Amino acid sequence: MKRTATRVDLETKLLRKMARTSIRYGVLGAGDRILVAVSGGKDSYSLLYLLDRLRRRLPFEIEIVACHVGQGQPGVDSSPLVDWVRAFGVPFEMVAQNTYEVVKRNTRPGETPCAVCSRLRRGILYTTARRLRCNKVALGHHREDTLATLLINLFYAGKVQAMPPRYTTNEGDLQVIRPMIEIPEDDLIALSNELGFPLVPCFLCSNQEDHRRSFVSRLLRELEEEHPDIKNVMLGALKNIRPSHLFDPTIAKRDSEGQG
Secondary structure, three states, X not given: OOOOHHHHHHHHHHHHHHHHHHHHHOOOOOOXXXXXXXXXXHHHHHHHHHHHHHHOXXXXXXXXXXXXXXXXOOOOOOHHHHHHHHHHOOOEEEEEOOHHHHHHHHXXXXXXXXXXXXXXXXXXXXXXXXXXXXXEEEOOOOHHHHHHHHHHHHHHHOOOOOOOOEEEOOOOOOXXXXXXXOOOHHHHHHHHHHHOOOOOOOHHHHHOOOHHHHHHHHHHHHHHHHOOOHHXXXXXXXXXXXXXXXXXXHHXXXXXXXXX
């Protein structure tokens, strides 16, 4: 596929953002072997594509392994994804697990299946990463994902929590990384349109709306119309925390003990 000037400029911009995120938060390191989750959406394709491009520019070596979890959804054909990833030329692992029925059974009336589905897929990815001797799992979350999560937790869960660029699993043996967490979703849409990724639909997500996420996403769009840079300002706020000016008693106790 011909690399147009528009595509080259877009890739350059996104790779710079990803590199800055990596440096600032220690997302990538020498000797990393990274399992890249490819679900079939624009974000995961973009993650694999950009991470492979960035890998070639790093001053140290890393390995990437693409992984797709086939969930057994009726009517979903993953073969275009499989063909694309294999043609892309990175090591690829296809994991077939019939999580569709498990999700349907464990989703209560009125709830969205996304939370159950995410936990199941995450567990499969962790197991696969360990089997393939990977030390990191890369997910394709972007700027809007972490801002929406921040607002959902603030409005509905009563906690100040977003999606971090990097964290360690409870077992302590894997790190989960989000190299695109500072990239705007619109840029990923543009990249997907340029490259023509063969998108694979998720009928679980499309058939049941997550009303909370829809609400905060709509709110963010409306705020952006009034204040065009508000998403970058909010992202900056996540890097500029003042714990002493919040209400968490564990922080107050820790500060008190430190002063004593």
